[in-house]
Amino acid sequence: MKSHVKTRHEARTKIIKAMAHPSRLFIIEELSKRECCVNELTAMIGADTSTVSKHLSVLKNAGLVADEKRGNSIFYTLRCPCIMDFVTCVEDVLSTNAKEQTKIMRCCKTRK
Amino acid sequence: MKSHVKTRHEARTKIIKAMAHPSRLFIIEELSKRECCVNELTAMIGADTSTVSKHLSVLKNAGLVADEKRGNSIFYTLRCPCIMDFVTCVEDVLSTNAKEQTKIMRCCKTRK
DNA sequence: TGGCTATTTGGCAATATAGCCAAATAGCCA
DNA sequence: TGGCTATTTGGCTATATTGCCAAATAGCCA
Numbered sequence: 001m002k003s004h005v006k007t008r009h010e011a012r013t014k015i016i017k018a019m020a021h022p023s024r025l026f027i028i029e030e031l032s033k034r035e036c037c038v039n040e041l042t043a044m045i046g047a048d049t050s051t052v053s054k055h056l057s058v059l060k061n062a063g064l065v066a067d068e069k070r071g072n073s074i075f076y077t078l079r080c081p082c083i084m085d086f087v088t089c090v091e092d093v094l095s096t097n098a099k100e101q102t103k104i105m106r107c108c109k110t111r112k
Numbered sequence: 113m114k115s116h117v118k119t120r121h122e123a124r125t126k127i128i129k130a131m132a133h134p135s136r137l138f139i140i141e142e143l144s145k146r147e148c149c150v151n152e153l154t155a156m157i158g159a160d161t162s163t164v165s166k167h168l169s170v171l172k173n174a175g176l177v178a179d180e181k182r183g184n185s186i187f188y189t190l191r192c193p194c195i196m197d198f199v200t201c202v203e204d205v206l207s208t209n210a211k212e213q214t215k216i217m218r219c220c221k222t223r224k
Numbered sequence: 225t226g227g228c229t230a231t232t233t234g235g236c237a238a239t240a241t242a243g244c245c246a247a248a249t250a251g252c253c254a
Numbered sequence: 255t256g257g258c259t260a261t262t263t264g265g266c267t268a269t270a271t272t273g274c275c276a277a278a279t280a281g282c283c284a
Binding site: 010015016017019062085091094100 | 113117118121122123124125127128129131132133134135137141156157158174175176191192194197198199201202203204205206208212
Binding site for chain 3: 149150151161162164165166168169183184185186
């Protein structure tokens, strides 16, 4: 792989990796609805505050979310709403997979 | 997080994790242009055949690619072309990040 | 069948990621 | 200032991922 192609894919990978965790996907989905502070997200996720804080720092580091300090709290917002379109695509893959499974099962039954 | 929400995000995560590797992103991009066999992809990527094979099995396991044996070779194809739209979105994030960096740099210069 | 090419699998070591606890940091308000 | 709440950071262990080599498997063709 040529070096500039590799670099491009590495940059993309950084963004995608940041999304590749259930809690972080949850955060992205919540932030697509409204801004939240760490506290709120922690309560919703049900993990240690430090864990959620680290997830947020991964997302921030990838440029997926922005943070703004207001008073005592830090509010996070989603920076690129197109991210949610991607989730739609992932759902597409999942439903394609599900259909495939159904087809295989139906086929097995018929042959019994 | 409620259990069904968690399950949903875990399913999505599996798909996204499968994409979260430079070589696998490269494979996805190549397959979006045309079908390829392991051999061709291995040559393009420049890693061990077994490594590329394992990457392909990750993608296949996630339902992102399909394989078909023809003669001596196994040809891989992309199952959900919408995946490439996602890459567009990732590029969006990257360019937003780049603009942000530029803005910060310009700001620093002005203040010198 | 035997040799060849293509691909997958098993095993192992190196590295990265996740999540918890404890401690540090930062801002609010009495 | 001191106590309180919100958040981040450091450190640690457990687990997952990666990539190589070697070996196994599968199909082609002479």
